[in-house]
Amino acid sequence: MQEVILTELGIVALDGKRRAAAFPFADAAAEYMAVRRGEADVSGIAEHASSLDSGVAVNDAALLEALRARSVEARAMDEEGVGRVQSEKLAILVEAGFASDERDAEARLRDFAMGLSSARVGEASQSDDAHIMQAIRAMDEADRALNGHNSRLREWYGLHFPELENVIDGIAAYARVARIGARGDITREALGGAGLDPTVAEMVATVAPKSRGGDISGPSLAVVRELAGHILGLASHRRALEEHVTAEMERVAPNTAAILGALIGARVISRAGGLKRLSSMPASSIQVLGAEKALFRSLKTGALPPKHGLLFQHPLVHASPR
Incomplete structure (x- = not known):
């Protein structure tokens, strides 16, 4: 019974230790992965194996299934045979004609390993779930940044308008009010233009003139308003990330x-x-x-x-x- 052996450089059929047929890979890493995934064209080795009366022993499960799918009489190689193939790999590659000598075989295997690693990295980076993972991590990082900036804004702007803390809970809503500026500029019209709910806007407009907070200098107020604007931009980015994750999850998983x-x-x-x-x-x-x-x-x-x-x-x- 001949042995059909999947190697890193091609597929070879051995009769004893002599080559009976060999099918080298043009692109070793890509074609090897295709065989392991059951996506390769194995018509050449299947045609050779079909011509044999005694069937073949195969060292790889995916290749075995591919041959059986083509009605080839094939069985799995036993553990001893698989171990022997591994220990004699260099000699098999030379006998198959995939390398000129064992030193050349070692060099080709090194090149294959580098090509396979690059192919797997490229394959992983193209997977849809990898992009979902990055998007959800970016969204969670945005949440942490929002919470940190929100705490700082509430402490800082709270020195000027402390009562606002008890009126508004939402991160974006608080930032919209702080973005308006000093208490004296917080009017119903300004709050409406900032997009606040009318009921909340009425409460804020009523409380602002009665606030007991301290004054704030122009330079400090400018930085506070800039921080509020940054929070609003980050909140918008976070919403976009959530929409993207939701859409991708419904498509991929x-x-x-x-x-x-x-x-x-x-x-x-x-x-x-x-x-x-x-x-x-x-x-x-x-x-x-x-x-x-x-x-x-x-x-x-x-x-x-x-x-x-x-x-x-x-x-x-x-x-x-x-």
């Missing part, structure tokens, strides 16, 4: 988005390291994604392990009775 929601689903994919890795994770690992520090702390100290991580953000989880 609709089932995950339907179950977890687009944003939580994207965070779970990001924490898992990709959609493919998430799909192969056991439920127990998915349950504690985002709570790794607490999990390791429990292993180290003997404390109770975390029950949930990112999934706790889902309303059905955090609103459920304990």
Whole structure:
């Protein structure tokens, strides 16, 4: 029985230790990956194997399935055979004609390894879930920046208009008022032009003239207004990121988005390291994604392990009775 061997440089059929047929790869990394994915044209080796009476033994599962799909009598090579192929790889490459000698074979394998690494990096960077991961991370970073800038704006502008803190909760709404400027400039017309809700605008306009906050200098007020404008721009950018993540999740991972929601689903994919890795994770690992520090702390100290991580953000989880 001949052996059909997938190597990094091509496919070879060996009769004993002698070459019976060889099919070199023109683009080693790309064609090797295509065979492993079951997408390669294996008609040449299939035609050769079909002409044999005793069938063939194959060292690669994907190649085996491709040959069987073409009605070739083939079986998987045993572990001993696979180990022998690995140990004799250089000699096999030379016998197949893929290299002139063993030194040349080593050089070609190094080139293959570099090409394969580059191809995999390129493939990973083109995957849709990689872009979702970057987008949700950018959105979460925007949230952290917004919260930090909002706290600073409230403390700073609060020196001039402290009562506003108790009237407005929203980050963007507070920034719109601060963007107007000094208390004396906060009128119903100015608030309406800033896009505030009429009811809230009426409350702010009523409170502003009675404020007991201190005066603020022109230069300080200019910086405060600039900070408020930066917050509004960042909030707009954050909304655009959320819309993008939602649209991409519905396109790339609709089932995950339907179950977890687009944003939580994207965070779970990001924490898992990709959609493919998430799909192969056991439920127990998915349950504690985002709570790794607490999990390791429990292993180290003997404390109770975390029950949930990112999934706790889902309303059905955090609103459920304990």
